[in-house]
Amino acid sequence: MSEERKHNKLSTASGRIYVENDNTKSVGPRGPILLEDYILHEKMAHFNRERIPERVVHAKGSGAFGTFTVTNDISKYTKAKLFNKVGKKTKVFARFSTVGGEKGSADTERDPRGFAVKFYTEDGNWDLVGNNTPIFFIKDPKKFSDFIHTQKRDPYTNMKSPTMMWDFWSLMPESLHQVLILMSDRGTPKGFRHMNGYGSHTFSLINDKNEKVWVKFHFKTAQGVQNFTDEEAAEMKSKDMDFSQRDLLEAIENGNFPKWNLKIQVMSLEEAKKVDFNPFDLTKVWPHADFPLIDVGEMELNKNPDNYFQDVEQAAFAPAHIVDGVSYSPDKMLQGRILSYPDAHRYRLGANYEQIPVNRCPFAVNNYERDGFMRVDGNQGSKPNYFPNSFDDIEIDNSYKEPSDDLGDHIADWYDRNSKVGGNDHYSQPRALFRDVMSKEEQDNTIKNTIGAMSGISGPKKDEIINRQLCHWFRMDEEFGARVAEGLGVNVNAVMAAMNGAH
Numbered sequence: 429m430s431e432e433r434k435h436n437k438l439s440t441a442s443g444r445i446y447v448e449n450d451n452t453k454s455v456g457p458r459g460p461i462l463l464e465d466y467i468l469h470e471k472m473a474h475f476n477r478e479r480i481p482e483r484v485v486h487a488k489g490s491g492a493f494g495t496f497t498v499t500n501d502i503s504k505y506t507k508a509k510l511f512n513k514v515g516k517k518t519k520v521f522a523r524f525s526t527v528g529g530e531k532g533s534a535d536t537e538r539d540p541r542g543f544a545v546k547f548y549t550e551d552g553n554w555d556l557v558g559n560n561t562p563i564f565f566i567k568d569p570k571k572f573s574d575f576i577h578t579q580k581r582d583p584y585t586n587m588k589s590p591t592m593m594w595d596f597w598s599l600m601p602e603s604l605h606q607v608l609i610l611m612s613d614r615g616t617p618k619g620f621r622h623m624n625g626y627g628s629h630t631f632s633l634i635n636d637k638n639e640k641v642w643v644k645f646h647f648k649t650a651q652g653v654q655n656f657t658d659e660e661a662a663e664m665k666s667k668d669m670d671f672s673q674r675d676l677l678e679a680i681e682n683g684n685f686p687k688w689n690l691k692i693q694v695m696s697l698e699e700a701k702k703v704d705f706n707p708f709d710l711t712k713v714w715p716h717a718d719f720p721l722i723d724v725g726e727m728e729l730n731k732n733p734d735n736y737f738q739d740v741e742q743a744a745f746a747p748a749h750i751v752d753g754v755s756y757s758p759d760k761m762l763q764g765r766i767l768s769y770p771d772a773h774r775y776r777l778g779a780n781y782e783q784i785p786v787n788r789c790p791f792a793v794n795n796y797e798r799d800g801f802m803r804v805d806g807n808q809g810s811k812p813n814y815f816p817n818s819f820d821d822i823e824i825d826n827s828y829k830e831p832s833d834d835l836g837d838h839i840a841d842w843y844d845r846n847s848k849v850g851g852n853d854h855y856s857q858p859r860a861l862f863r864d865v866m867s868k869e870e871q872d873n874t875i876k877n878t879i880g881a882m883s884g885i886s887g888p889k890k891d892e893i894i895n896r897q898l899c900h901w902f903r904m905d906e907e908f909g910a911r912v913a914e915g916l917g918v919n920v921n922a923v924m925a926a927m928n929g930a931h
């Protein structure tokens with residue numbers, strides 16, 4: 429490459445200096461324009477290609493760079509290098525998002541919030557792609573596209589449809605725990621700084637003796653949990669659609685850097701065999717009393733990206749991206765996500781998406797992947813492009829091998845989702861949340877929000893859907909069910925009779 433020539437003149441992408449940027453060359457002052465004015469073509473053609481596919485979910489989001497600092501030694505659980513010394517700092521990029529809305533939708537919609545963090549570690553990038561809730565609506569990846577369709581627009585009306593949402597949720601009782609949290613004021617957090625983040629899935633940690641434990645990750649906001657009420661969220665929607673983006677951007681601009689404390693819960697492989705719930709079921713939490721939180725470190729966000737599209741829109745987080753010492757678990761949802769995200773990135777950003785600066789790992793990688801659209805990193809030059817070969821010194825390192833999993837003598841089959849065996853209790857954990865954790869005010873607001881959300885159910889199946897969902901609420905907590913039924917003007921005795929008939 430020749431030496432970079434710096435000037436302040438407007439130029440085309442190929443470097444030609446513009447002589448005119450207001451008018452197109454034409455035949456006489458009133459005449460038609462000339463095809464040869466290439467600058468017009470370049471401007472129009474590039475503009476026409478400015479949009480890339482938005483994320484199929486989590487399209488509206490905000491991101492920032494920052495630092496993760498280790499505050500407590502967890503090396504007895506993991507050999508991951510980012511955790512190997514108290515005080516150690518690792519660069520991070522975090523992106524927060526709503527889930528169901530389009531890229532231009534409002535930040536204060538009732539929805540879970542995405543909480544994705546990319547750690548640029550010396551062993552490669554580790555992506556913890558979580559939400560602001562510790563659980564999820566479904567427990568099998570086969571249901572994800574069905575579920576998300578209910579959160580998007582109705583194929584006929586092209587409008588959001590509470591009928592689709594509650595129809596699906598009422599037919600999928602495992603969603604109840606997540607729906608309860610969504611209906612609480614945590615469904616409308618006051619911006620991204622005031623919410624917790626949860627890795628949600630069970631993952632594993634592996635130490636330097638190659639011993640494995642199961643783990644859950646929790647980011648607790650140092651700003652304190654703060655939520656909007658339903659009315660406040662609706663009001664903010666009409667006042668400032670971009671409330672959360674503005675709040676995060678301005679806090680960082682003002683040097684008011686938001687922080688989160690990373691904590692883990694640890695379960696041994698033996699404990700996992702004994703607990704009375706499936707520890708790999710994404711609709712369940714691990715009770716804190718049995719699996720207390722252990723401090724790990726602090727994440728601080730301290731730098732806004734210079735360019736939103738470059739760093740936030742093109743960011744690609746994938747649960748598949750793990751590092752030595754942190755690994756997967758048998759959680760079916762996690763297993764499905766390992767496949768889904770890189771596939772989505774190749775569609776949304778192209779095969780070489782990992783070369784985009786925000787996605788690039790901190791060191792040059794060695795592999796035999798070559799070519800493809802927009803390969804701009806030198807394409808590994810003249811190095812061999814096949815393995816094994818007699819020319820380079822690239823090796824496989826068996827010391828990075830994970831311990832094998834003991835799968836017992838199970839045979840492959842489809843899980844019976846109606847079976848009472850295997851953790852199909854959909855009611856105990858939401859009941860504990862509603863009765864034991866929520867304050868009276870939170871309980872009242874959750875009931876009010878639920879009545880408001882269920883009031884949107886309409887159409888010929890309205891009564892059927894409402895009654896089915898009410899049965900789930902009653903099974904969780906009779907008072908909750910009765911108050912929601914009353915708010916919807918439904919006869920409680922009829923629901924009770926329907927429930928008794930179903931059992």
Ligand code: NDP
Binds near residue numbers: 713
């Ligand atoms: P704990 O009392 O030890 O934990 C309750 C947890 O609930 C706290 O982490 C708290 O988070 C969170 N919480 C408080 N208010 C709400 C709310 N309105 N919506 C959602 N979460 C809230 O009890 P257990 O660990 O035994 O869990 C009891 C129930 O709490 C569970 O069934 C689950 O529904 C819910 N929960 C449990 C979590 C876990 O990992 N064990 C995590 C989050 C919720 P914070 O301290 O940040 O306010």
Ligand code: HEM
Binds near residue numbers: 569626
């Ligand atoms: C984004 C699929 C469950 C959190 C996405 C994207 C896809 C996807 C395709 C868009 C990726 C992109 O274009 O960059 C799935 C599937 C799931 C699932 C198939 C279940 C099988 C979950 C769960 C969580 C989660 C359980 C949280 C615990 C996120 C987040 C993003 C995202 C935070 C946005 C990441 C970003 O900021 O770029 N998901 N998802 N997803 N998902 Fe999921």
